[in-house]
Amino acid sequence: MTRIRKDIAASSGAWAPEVLWYARAVAALNARAPDDRTGWRYLGAIHGIDVAGWVAQGIIGAAADLPPAREQEALFNQCQHAGWFFLPWHRGYLAAFEAILGDWIAGNGGPADWALPYWNYLDATNPDARKLPQEFRDATLPDGTPNPLSAPPRHGTDTLGPQPWLNRDITLAAQTATPLFTAAPGTVGYGGAISGFAHQGNLTGGVEGNPHNLVHVMLGGLGAQSGWMSDPAYAALDPIFWLHHCNIDRLWEAWMSEATNQQELSSAWKNGPFPQQFLMPTPADGVEVFVPGDTLPGARLAPQYDDIHKGTGIAALVLAAAGGAGMPPSQKPPRDAGSALLGASETSVEVTGTPVSASVEITPPVRRLTATAPVKQRYFLNLEGVRGADPSGAVEVYLVAKDGDGTAHLADTLVFFGLASASSTEGRHAGNGLSAAIDITELAESLGGGQGLQDRVEVRLKLAAEGAGPVTVDKISIYAQDQG
Ligand SMILES: [Cu+2]
Numbered sequence: 001m002t003r004i005r006k007d008i009a010a011s012s013g014a015w016a017p018e019v020l021w022y023a024r025a026v027a028a029l030n031a032r033a034p035d036d037r038t039g040w041r042y043l044g045a046i047h048g049i050d051v052a053g054w055v056a057q058g059i060i061g062a063a064a065d066l067p068p069a070r071e072q073e074a075l076f077n078q079c080q081h082a083g084w085f086f087l088p089w090h091r092g093y094l095a096a097f098e099a100i101l102g103d104w105i106a107g108n109g110g111p112a113d114w115a116l117p118y119w120n121y122l123d124a125t126n127p128d129a130r131k132l133p134q135e136f137r138d139a140t141l142p143d144g145t146p147n148p149l150s151a152p153p154r155h156g157t158d159t160l161g162p163q164p165w166l167n168r169d170i171t172l173a174a175q176t177a178t179p180l181f182t183a184a185p186g187t188v189g190y191g192g193a194i195s196g197f198a199h200q201g202n203l204t205g206g207v208e209g210n211p212h213n214l215v216h217v218m219l220g221g222l223g224a225q226s227g228w229m230s231d232p233a234y235a236a237l238d239p240i241f242w243l244h245h246c247n248i249d250r251l252w253e254a255w256m257s258e259a260t261n262q263q264e265l266s267s268a269w270k271n272g273p274f275p276q277q278f279l280m281p282t283p284a285d286g287v288e289v290f291v292p293g294d295t296l297p298g299a300r301l302a303p304q305y306d307d308i309h310k311g312t313g314i315a316a317l318v319l320a321a322a323g324g325a326g327m328p329p330s331q332k333p334p335r336d337a338g339s340a341l342l343g344a345s346e347t348s349v350e351v352t353g354t355p356v357s358a359s360v361e362i363t364p365p366v367r368r369l370t371a372t373a374p375v376k377q378r379y380f381l382n383l384e385g386v387r388g389a390d391p392s393g394a395v396e397v398y399l400v401a402k403d404g405d406g407t408a409h410l411a412d413t414l415v416f417f418g419l420a421s422a423s424s425t426e427g428r429h430a431g432n433g434l435s436a437a438i439d440i441t442e443l444a445e446s447l448g449g450g451q452g453l454q455d456r457v458e459v460r461l462k463l464a465a466e467g468a469g470p471v472t473v474d475k476i477s478i479y480a481q482d483q484g
Contacts, residue, residue: 003098003115005246006306009126014134015142018117021110023141025101026148026239028108034060035067037075037281038100040237042067046093046280047079047236048421059237075279075287079232081418082204082434083195084182084269087252088292089278090245095301096280096288097242103283115304118246121160122172122211123311130160130170132219136240152228152238155221160214165222165465166394168413170214172313174206175255177439181264184339186479187380188437190255191264197273203382204436207255212248213415217392219244222465224390231391232418250305254312256297263296270296337481339380342453344477348385351395351471355408355462360478362455376483379444379453380437383461385474386416387423387433393471394464397438399457401447408460409447412438419471433474440478453478 008019032039041060049072054060066072080089098116105114123129136149137158162169174190183189183203192205204213219240220230228234235241256263270293277289294301309316343362350356383395393416398408416422416434423433448454459476 001113002304003102003113004304004306005115005250006117007120007123007310008117008133008135008243009120009123009129010306014138017111018114019133019135020141021105021114022101022117022239023135023147023149024108024110025104028104029101030148034065037067037285037287038103038283042281043097043100044234044237045072045076047077047241048231048233048418049076050231050233050421053233075281077233078278079236080195080198081208081232082202082422082436083192083198084189084205084264085192085195085198085273085292086205086208087191087249088269088295091249091252091295091303092278092280092290092292092301094242094245094249095290095295095303096282100281100283116242116246118250118305119240119243120247120250120311121215122170122313125310129311132158132160132240133243149239152240154219154227154229154238154240155223155225156217156219156227156229160218163218165468166214166218166413166415167396167410167464168210168214168394168415170211170218172211172251172311174210175251175313178206179261180337181262182269183437184337184479184481186341186382186437186477187337187339187378187481188439190261191252194268195273197276202432202435204434207248207251209415209436211251212244213392213417215244216417217394217415220392222390222392222394223468226391230417232421233391247311249303250308251312253297253303253305254308254314257308258314265296339479339481342379342478342480343457344475345459348472348474349461349476351461351463351473353463353466353468355398355460357400358459358461358476360457360459360476362453362457362478377480378439378441378483380479380481381411381440381457381459382435382437382475382477382479383414383473384435384477385433386419386435386471387474388416388419388469388471389423390469390471391420392417393419393468395471395473396462396464398460398462399440399443399447400460402454402456402458409443411440411443413464414438416471433472437479453480 029040034041102114106112178190180189181191183193193203220227228238343360345358396413397411414436
């Protein structure tokens with residue numbers, strides 16, 4: 001039996017059978033006990049759980065309702081963010097979820113091949129693509145009973161795009177701008193930098209930053225009182241989470257279909273992480289191990305999509321001779337492209353609603369990164385060790401021209417999904433904060449009057465949302481990578 005995942009917008013009119021079956025399954029799984037491995041709350045806790053918060057919000061009655069501590073240690077709080085396991089972990093998670101829901105649906109009169117729909121929010125051919133699907137907003141199901149798809153608290157927007165509190169749009173730029181899956185230190189790769197088992201790793205990947213993190217926060221909102229989608233310890237309890245991640249997974253599938261993109265295939269990645277491995281429940285209430293290699297095309301957890309071109313930025317027809325879609329071959333870094341640290345700020349900065357300045361002194365690298373010189377380089381600005389108390393944070397990053405009028409130019413707005421959990425010193429994998437990089441090559445060159453990077457780069461930081469809690473940035477660094 002093959003499950004084929006379809007665009008939720010493809011069915012004309014609301015409440016297509018696959019969506020109605022999804023809603024019924026959500027309600028049924030919600031009724032299962034918190035220690036039932038096939039229950040809604042157990043599945044959500046695999047992504048993340050804040051036990052005290054779940055009790056306080058009435059999601060569970062008491063901590064004692066949860067499975068034994070050893071089982072929680074092994075299965076809860078597994079989600080992988082800010083590292084190269086982000087995409088394969090979430091792919092295995094979706095597969096386990098789809099199998100469990102599909103099992104209930106098939107057993108209750110629904111189709112045997114039910115598949116999770118995806119939310120194709122960047123489909124330019126659909127004017128309503130960015131609107132939260134109607135089924136996730138209606139108060140009731142067609143039969144008048146409460147709708148579990150619209151119940152979770154969402155304090156952001158119903159239409160994805162720039163907001164007064166988040167001046168950044170979702171894009172498909174990562175689909176064509178990042179041909180390497182794994183980022184060299186301090187650079188942007190499609191899937192993130194090398195990491196171990198990391199609830200919050202150390203460097204966010206291109207597609208994870210945008211659109212993934214932005215969609216979470218646009219739906220959930222920013223600030224202390226944000227909705228579930230803005231917090232990894234609650235996000236997977238919101239049924240829209242699964243349609244969002246299904247689309248992120250489809251973006252990866254599309255990216256891998258482009259022959260010039262370089263998917264990570266090392267055994268450290270394919271068989272990782274070690275010693276702690278990824279565990280998922282099965283429909284029969286068992287537990288199964290999976291490794292990232294199981295999620296690659298053709299492997300046992302590979303998904304099937306009706307289409308991987310619409311709204312993915314990857315054209316259906318790629319001319320082999322052109323070197324790939326949207327990117328001239330000269331810009332593609334070689335497979336083993338290294339990176340070099342050019343400089344870093346001396347002290348940490350506290351970011352609030354009022355712009356704060358910091359500067360990075362550039363030390364020209366002693367040797368070129370590769371033997372072939374002269375080589376054009378790309379420059380990356382990194383915010384490292386970003387911490388804060390809000391569930392997620394958003395920081396506007398500006399570069400300031402040294403000469404001239406000193407105008408600040410927006411380089412990017414970085415969204416840090418799971419800020420609080422990455423800052424908490426409790427738990428096994430947290431406490432180091434989050435890191436993200438921005439490719440500043442073009443902006444730095446225009447500010448430097450064509451002379452490349454200036455000796456001293458002036459950076460200005462400010463929170464995107466008014467009233468959000470302060471964010472600390474441990475270090476601002478600049479890395480260079482040969483353009484190849
Ligand atoms: Cu997510």
